[in-house]
Amino acid sequence: MNASIPTVSLVGAGPGDPELLTVRALKRLQEADVVLTDDLVDARVLALLRPETRVLRVGKRGGCISTEQRFIHELMIREARSGARVVRLKGGDPFVFGRGGEEVTALREAGIEVEVVSGLTAGIAAPASIGIPVTDRRHAPGVAFVTGHRQDGEDAPDWAALARSGLSLVIYMGLARAEELVASLRAGGLDPRTPAAVIAAAHTAQQRQAICTLESLPATLKSQRIASPAILVIGTVVNEAWQVETLPGLQLSAVGSC
Numbered sequence: 001m002n003a004s005i006p007t008v009s010l011v012g013a014g015p016g017d018p019e020l021l022t023v024r025a026l027k028r029l030q031e032a033d034v035v036l037t038d039d040l041v042d043a044r045v046l047a048l049l050r051p052e053t054r055v056l057r058v059g060k061r062g063g064c065i066s067t068e069q070r071f072i073h074e075l076m077i078r079e080a081r082s083g084a085r086v087v088r089l090k091g092g093d094p095f096v097f098g099r100g101g102e103e104v105t106a107l108r109e110a111g112i113e114v115e116v117v118s119g120l121t122a123g124i125a126a127p128a129s130i131g132i133p134v135t136d137r138r139h140a141p142g143v144a145f146v147t148g149h150r151q152d153g154e155d156a157p158d159w160a161a162l163a164r165s166g167l168s169l170v171i172y173m174g175l176a177r178a179e180e181l182v183a184s185l186r187a188g189g190l191d192p193r194t195p196a197a198v199i200a201a202a203h204t205a206q207q208r209q210a211i212c213t214l215e216s217l218p219a220t221l222k223s224q225r226i227a228s229p230a231i232l233v234i235g236t237v238v239n240e241a242w243q244v245e246t247l248p249g250l251q252l253s254a255v256g257s258c
């Protein structure tokens with residue numbers, strides 16, 4: 001990177017475990033003068049920074065008071081113009097449901113160069129941690145990554161079309177509206193017995209997961225007290241999960257513990 005041109009590195013921190021950082025991400029973190037980080041980034045990743053690196057927490061958590069996006073843009077622009085080596089650190093991959101695109105647009109409009117350092121996204125890494133290969137061709141011709149969360153004025157995904165698509169469904173931020181999205185998928189014709197999985201806090205010490213069916217998913221989330229961040233997977237690809245017992249109904253599987 002040309003140090004004379006103000007530059008921001010948009011870096012993916014992966015889902016948790018620092019061993020899942022890319023080599024380039026680690027390099028950028030250790031070179032950084034200032035890091036603007038999301039809440040989701042694991043403390044063990046931040047522990048890799050040099051002691052003199054300034055860490056600005058600009059988390060955006062659904063439902064909580066969070067930093068305004070415009071303020072984050074201004075902060076990055078100011079730091080980059082001052083000559084600091086700026087890293088914008090995001091959980092998972094910076095371009096997967098992370099507003100990375102909006103940040104790139106704002107930075108480029110301000111004449112700042114942007115480097116994107118891709119990271120391992122939760123929608124692939126969380127299912128994989130319990131053996132679910134989301135594009136397994138024996139089950140589905142592909143996968144759809146969908147958000148279960150939307151803000152006022154944003155369109156909801158076309159759940160009926162997704163129900164008919166035959167794709168494995170990987171849903172980010174789906175806990176708050178789980179009942180609604182399950183009802184929409186069922187209304188769209190998806191078999192209520194379709195296998196479903198939830199993987200919470202994947203690749204962290206708090207990882208938990210449960211295997212159930214589409215129809216029992218809302219009850220499973222409640223009874224197992226599954227909390228955010230969590231990925232939902234819906235589709236027969238869930239049958240590939242490791243050590244899933246064949247008890248009827250729902251159970252918490254003790255697989256994939258970290």
Ligand code: SAH
Nearest residue numbers: 092093096121122172173201202229230231
């Ligand atoms: N850019 C991130 C996604 C940000 S949106 C990525 O690529 O992974 C935030 C959502 O990601 C959470 O609500 C949850 O659905 C998912 N998520 C992030 N980290 C997770 C983890 N360690 N385990 C399970 N889900 C996770």
